[in-house]
Amino acid sequence: MFESKVIGMIIEGIRDTLYMTIGSTIVGYALGLPLGIVLFVTSDKGLKPNKIIYRIGDFVCNIIRSIPFLILLILLIPFTRLIVGKSYGSTATIVPLVICAAPYIARVVESSLNEVDPGVIEAAKAMGANPFQIIFKVLIVEAKTSLFRGLTITTGLLLGYSAMSGTVGGGGLGDIAVRYGYYRWQTDIMIVTVILLIVIFQIIQNLGNFVSKKIDHRKR
Numbered sequence: 191m192f193e194s195k196v197i198g199m200i201i202e203g204i205r206d207t208l209y210m211t212i213g214s215t216i217v218g219y220a221l222g223l224p225l226g227i228v229l230f231v232t233s234d235k236g237l238k239p240n241k242i243i244y245r246i247g248d249f250v251c252n253i254i255r256s257i258p259f260l261i262l263l264i265l266l267i268p269f270t271r272l273i274v275g276k277s278y279g280s281t282a283t284i285v286p287l288v289i290c291a292a293p294y295i296a297r298v299v300e301s302s303l304n305e306v307d308p309g310v311i312e313a314a315k316a317m318g319a320n321p322f323q324i325i326f327k328v329l330i331v332e333a334k335t336s337l338f339r340g341l342t343i344t345t346g347l348l349l350g351y352s353a354m355s356g357t358v359g360g361g362g363l364g365d366i367a368v369r370y371g372y373y374r375w376q377t378d379i380m381i382v383t384v385i386l387l388i389v390i391f392q393i394i395q396n397l398g399n400f401v402s403k404k405i406d407h408r409k410r
Contacts, residue, residue: 196379199366204386206280207362215345216292225251225292227325233300237311237321246400251293259290259351263358279336280361287348287355294347298340302333307362335406342398345392353387363387 192258229247232240234271257265257283263286267277306329356364363383371380 200363200379200382200386203361203363203366203383204390207349207352207364207387207390210280210283210287210355210360210362211240211345211349214287214291214348214352215341217284217288218295218344219228219341220228221288221292222295225296227303229296229300230303230329231321231325234331235308239326240268247296251296254289254293255297259286260354262286262290263355263360278359280363283352283360283362287351290351291344291348295340295344298338298344301335302340303329305336306332331381335402338405341396342402344350345394345398349387349391349394 203335225247229244229251231237232244233239234244236244254262263283266286266289270282271277274282276282287399292393300354310332311324319328352360352362353364353367354360354363356366356368359365363386367380367383369375373382
């Protein structure tokens with residue numbers, strides 16, 4: 191049996207992991223969702239094609255997504271310290287998580303909007319809907335199932351990245367696994383943290399799948 195001190199540490203690790211994952215997902219979508227909409231709207235088949243804006247957004251997304259998260263985490267240490275005053279801990283880890291997530295979310299959103307039947311968009315135009323009405327009352331509504339599935343995938347991805355940040359003092363279950371499982375060879379603690387990460391991931395995945403099925407109007 192673990193000592194009460196170890197149990198308390200693990201509970202705190204769960205809290206920090208959820209804080210990093212949920213916090214970075216929310217802020218990531220606050221940045222990535224608008225960027226994804228802009229990419230869709232300015233693409234060749236979008237509502238307002240604009241090659242310059244699209245290429246800039248496309249370039250930024252590709253550059254950031256091509257950098258492995260662990261390297262990005264280290265590269266952003268000065269920026270993270272500037273934003274939150276330190277480069278370690280759960281709050282500091284949210285900064286690189288958001289920067290990593292936003293371009294990925296933008297691509298997910300762009301892909302989801304591209305799945306909407308063009309006929310629905312044309313029908314909205316024929317009824318006199320302006321671009322903003324088409325985006326918020328047609329595209330997002332029609333793509334909500336795909337968008338929510340993307341949210342589920344993104345949240346699971348950020349959970350894994352939050353654990354990876356433990357290698358540089360990011361906090362959470364990943365930090366516990368590294369400090370105790372790797373540096374101190376306490377395999378039992380490492381196994382517990384891995385199991386907890388798997389359980390959290392499964393809860394996120396199953397909850398996301400459940401909600402996606404509920405909001406999928408195509409199956410009704």
